[in-house]
Amino acid sequence: MGCRHLEEVYELFLLGALSEQGSLDLRDHLARGCPRCLVRIREATESVYLLSLFSKPARPNRRVKAELLRRLHKK
Amino acid sequence: MNEELPAKELLARVGRHDLAALSELYDRLAPRVFGLITHILAFRDEAEEILQEVFLRLWRESKSLDHESISVAAWLIVTSREAALERLRTQHSSRLRPDTPREGGTDGNPRSAKPLVAAPFSSRAASKPPDPRTRAGRLGPVGPAIAKATVRIPPAWLPRPGEIELIGERLDLLHKTIEQLSKSQRQALELAVFGGLSEEEIAAELGEPLGKVRTGLRAAVTFVKHRRRAILGTWAADI
Numbered sequence A: 001m002g003c004r005h006l007e008e009v010y011e012l013f014l015l016g017a018l019s020e021q022g023s024l025d026l027r028d029h030l031a032r033g034c035p036r037c038l039v040r041i042r043e044a045t046e047s048v049y050l051l052s053l054f055s056k057p058a059r060p061n062r063r064v065k066a067e068l069l070r071r072l073h074k075k
Numbered sequence B: 001m002n003e004e005l006p007a008k009e010l011l012a013r014v015g016r017h018d019l020a021a022l023s024e025l026y027d028r029l030a031p032r033v034f035g036l037i038t039h040i041l042a043f044r045d046e047a048e049e050i051l052q053e054v055f056l057r058l059w060r061e062s063k064s065l066d067h068e069s070i071s072v073a074a075w076l077i078v079t080s081r082e083a084a085l086e087r088l089r090t091q092h093s094s095r096l097r098p099d100t101p102r103e104g105g106t107d108g109n110p111r112s113a114k115p116l117v118a119a120p121f122s123s124r125a126a127s128k129p130p131d132p133r134t135r136a137g138r139l140g141p142v143g144p145a146i147a148k149a150t151v152r153i154p155p156a157w158l159p160r161p162g163e164i165e166l167i168g169e170r171l172d173l174l175h176k177t178i179e180q181l182s183k184s185q186r187q188a189l190e191l192a193v194f195g196g197l198s199e200e201e202i203a204a205e206l207g208e209p210l211g212k213v214r215t216g217l218r219a220a221v222t223f224v225k226h227r228r229r230a231i232l233g234t235w236a237a238d239i
């Protein structure tokens, strides 16, 4: 199936930046199980991960972890 | 707990509801996750809430996450981005602008209500202060971003453990890639990654023609992908 034109939109789709129609078209295409696009979309997830890491790390207050563990302990 | 235990082993233990394993994962990964969330959400108390929610979700869902085929670091980052953007959208119509003083966070500390970090794509690439439009654009009181839902990335699409280890090791080098983009490309990418805006919304936000934004953004992500492949040595087979 000719889908090389999708090459530049996988990341934008995952980021939610693609137009509604573009997203629907890509979803339909993926739902049909195109092996090439499934490989590419997995690779694009790495780019989304990488781009998200460009925010500066920040240390949360210790109170947050203590509260989290307390909530989990109750479960 | 053994410091050397791989994250995938910790994920498996969290799946068996091992609290010490979750605590260890938190210590290792929370600063990255929190950095991302605080970049999307302007207020620290909200960011802390989302951070807790994401780790609670990990606790609940870890049993169904195959620790051999899913990187827990990727799961946390992707899930945090989705959750923070979702929060941004649901609060969009009522929230204050980030540069507007607000009552202190839940900890009562007024400092915690301040915007936290500067725009990474803009600030690291340029020597002048970051363009406030990027942040204000995401968080302004009225905007189109509330209309659409966040794209949920299914676990099956996430990288495997080990596939993204090099990203952490070579992050500085990878970051230089962003500096090679034009200013408008960096702004557009910033709005897409940390604002969750669509191409149309970005064009409106930046006051630029849609065609220009679309071309620039697609060229930018393609460039980042090619640089990532080159830096990590992971050129995909051309199937």
Ligand SMILES: [Zn+2]
Residues within 6 Å of the ligand: A001, A002, A003, A029, A034, A035, A036, A037, A038
């Ligand atoms: Zn395809």
